[in-house]
Amino acid sequence: MDKDTLSGYHPTVAMLFFVLVIGSTMFIQHPVLLAMSFLGSLSYSIYLNGRKAIRFNLMYMMPLLLIAMLLNPAFSHQGVTILTYLPSGNPLTLESIVYGVHAAFMLITVITWFSGFNKVMTSDKFVYLFGRIIPAMSLVLSMALRFVPRFTAQIKIIANAQRCVGRDVSNGGVLQRAKHGIKILSMLVTWSLENAIDTADSMKSRGYGLPKRSAFSIFRFDKRDRWAMLFLLIAGGLLISGSLTSQLLFWYYPVLTSAPLTVFQVIVFISYLALSLMPMLLNLKVDLTWRTLQASASKV
Amino acid sequence: MRKLISWLLVVMMLGSCLSGCGSSSSGAQRTVQIPANGIIAKSVFEGIRDSDDFGIFNGNNNDITYQWLFIGSLIEEPEDMNLKVNFSSSHSSTVKSYLKAAYVQELSFETENPLAGHPTLSIYLADIWDAASVELYSFDLNSNKATLLATAALENSPNAIITYIPQDFKGLFYLVGKSEAPGNSLVTGSDQSNQNTGGDQPLVELDDTYTGAGASGSTGSTGEKDKYLTDPTPAGRPAPVEPEDVTVNTAVRYTCTLSIRCDTILDNMAICEPNKVSQVPGDGAIMITRTCVFYEGENVFDVLQRECRSSGIHMSFKWTPIYNSVYVQGIHNLYEFDVGENSGWMYKVNGWFPNYGASRYHLQNGDVIEWIYTCDLGRDIGGFYAIGDSMGR
Incomplete structure (x- = not known):
């Protein structure tokens, strides 16, 4: 993936990015954040894989979405808005359907982010990041x-x-x-x-397991990595503080309830949108620079 | 003001109850004040019957308000009826000390003949009864013998409201509030009525007409669990009836009373799941005591499901084959484990927490059903004995 910009960044930056977006998608249940995360993951996967990503999303993700949406109300009957009754006698509630949609989108968003993760976090980066801390584990993981x-x-x-x-x-x-x-x-x-x-x-012949081995790595933490890191830390900090102060609280059961809208909440939303679109924005910026350079070169 | 609101609620809930039970409610609610002599003319009851409506009769005696509820479809032969209830206290203290009860209310009926249509009587007392259960006794002053006639439903919203379906009308009756769980130990079986249960225990016998004592009086005393892991039921309490063995006879209609309450959550708000707090009613009553029509052969769960559905109250359940019964997971979006890990729904019929599932409780006419939320495996509502053994395993 020489075309992708995030792949060229330092592994810690890429890793932190994926930890933040995947973690927030899985653990913060908020429809606004999920929508932003979905948008970010979808656009990034299309940028990375092109037509293949679109086909994959239509062929596999759409049916998955439908199944998850239908499956949830069959098992969960919570919610105050009773639409009708299932043949079993349990109520079919609006909230359970809405939560089913949320869960389905969460599932496909996480899968899509992971497809990006696999492209960007190649095994050499993975071993570089975790080789010192958990050598055996990172080897097994990279092999797996x-x-x-x-x-x-x-x-x-x-x-x-x-x-x-x-x-x-x-x-x-x-x-x-x-x-x-x-x-x-x-x-x-x-x-x-x-x-x-x-x-x-x-x-064995290369001396695996022997002490005092060194590892070669090609990664350098330069100025643009520092800027990206700073952005990730700020966005992640806002996200975590918003979540800890329960400003990002959203309840699906028994009533759809959102924490009251505050200025801080809006700031978190904006920073999260920037976070989830970060790889796309980086790519667009690079593409734009390349195009202007080309244009100015052809003029000369 | 609160009393007025709760009265309005009674009327509204009863209205929805009736429409759910298949009778066509005409919408016109008949609330009649009982005159001083207590007599209500035959024509009034005929009107209720012919319009398939229901009638509410309010009265007041000795500063206690009472209310009769008649269901039109149950009145077979209307007649002039005396609905007056007298509240007195001539022997209350004797009964109170004899039964070692915390609360006693004496009452008698102006009429001595059973009322047509098996009406439900609700008594609105002026104070709070901090009791776990309320039972109806008659008391023989000569032989010093109390007879347990029926169990009644008790609600404190805000003051004690006692509801039951009277079967006997002759003589003095005592509503007895007990702080402990309804004591089976206090009651000897009707066949052993002369045998005293203990040195200082009062002599109490179980009346033949004891509501809910069950036609299926087969009380297994072998000490072994049945195939659905149920311990033998105590004497005087109905044994489980498997739902698949029963056919519902829609031609025969009976009535029972049903209430759904979650007062225990009010004391445990601190550990209530934050998203569920909005669902807890301020007075703990999800459904205040209402009279429901059911068909012969139906069980406790059938009534709960029908009433919840007709009132639009959320109720979620799961069939549990190992207990051959449904398990009620949540009512009104208040689920098991929502208020601590020992919380969930339990049910009580005639003051007793059955040790088997609601689908296996075969209802009798006049049964008093209460669904109660517990936050501590039933300990806080006096029903731990129903699950005590299965938890001990």
Whole structure:
């Protein structure tokens, strides 16, 4: 992701950003904040993944949204506004539907943020951040995070090789296809077992676990990182203080209740909007600078 | 002023009760003042019956206000009826000391014959009764013997309101408020009425007409739990009836009284979930005592569900196969665990907290049902015995 600006920032900045947006989305239940977070995550994922992100959101996130929306009122019957009664005899309340919508949006917002997290927080950054504090854990995590993309890449290689000899999942009848699919999977498992042994051997031969090893890192904390860090700390501080003084309180049950609107609340909202749109704004700024530079260069 | 408001509430709630019970309420509420001689003409009752309406009759005696509620569909043969109730205190102190009760109110009826239509009587006392339960006794002065006739519902909003459906009218009656939970120990079974329960225990027998004592008098005394983990029910209390074994007969209509209260939350506001505070009624009454019509074969939960639905009161429940009953999770958006981890809804019928689920309590005519919120496993409402054993396991 050389196109993305946040990826070029210091890992601590990127990490803090994701901790703040994902944490606030999960733990602060406020529809306004959620809407901003959703907007930020959606625009960022589209910027990062383009058409693929739009397709993913429509194909997987929309059904997920609908299911979560319908599922909540089936199990939760709290709320003062009784719309009708379910066949079981329990009430169907407006509040439970509204909360279902909130929960569904929270779910897809967090998933979308994590898709961005995976793009930006590559395993080298992760190991850089946590290698000192929790070495074994960060190694396992980075391996685990790499697991799925690596497998998908390898399965593609195997499938392509099989296609060349006419044994892909697209060849033959239903039974034949299934057989081919299982063969491909079996090859993948064989490869992964072999690969695991290779990895272990490789780590051992490079001296894994020996004391006094140093780690190379390419990251530098420069001026723009300081500015970004300052912004994140201010936005995060506002968010946390707003949450602790219960100014960001919002109740879905039993009555939709919001904390009274205050000036401070509005400030938190504005800073949160800036926070969730931060990677997009950075990208737009860079793009704009690039364009003006290009324009001025062509003039010369 | 508060009394006026609560009266208005009674009228309103009863109105919604009736419409929910399938009778078409004409909307015109008949509130009649009982004359000095107490006699209400046959034509009045005919009017109530023919319009399928309900009638409220208010009276006052000895500074105590009382109210009769007649349901039109239950009046089969209207006649001239004397509704006068007399409140006296001729032997109150004797009964009070004999039963070791905190509160006693003596009353008698002007009429000696049962009133047609099984009306509900609500008595509005001038003071607060700090009692866990109220029971109705008759007292034989010669043999010094108290007979438990029925249990009544008690509400303090703001002063004591006692509600029950009278079955007997002849002689003096005593409403007895007890501070402890309704003592089964005090009552010996009707078959052992001559046997004194203890040295200093007063002799109390259970009347045959004791409301709710149950046609299904099979009281398991084997000491073993049934297949739904229920301990044997105490003597004089109905054993559980499995809901799937009962067919509801809509041709036979009975009445019972129902109230839903959460007074205990008022004492525990500090630990109440902050988002639920707005749902706690100021006087603790979610539904003040109302008379409801039910069909033969219905259980406590059926009545609760119908009444809540007709009044638009929120109620959430869950079927629990292991207890073969529903579990009421929340009423009026006040859920279990909302006021501390020992909080939740319990129910009481005729002053007793059954040790089984509401779907298994088969109702009898005239049963007094109370749904009460507890903040301490029933200890604060005198019902810990209903769950004591299952918690001890």
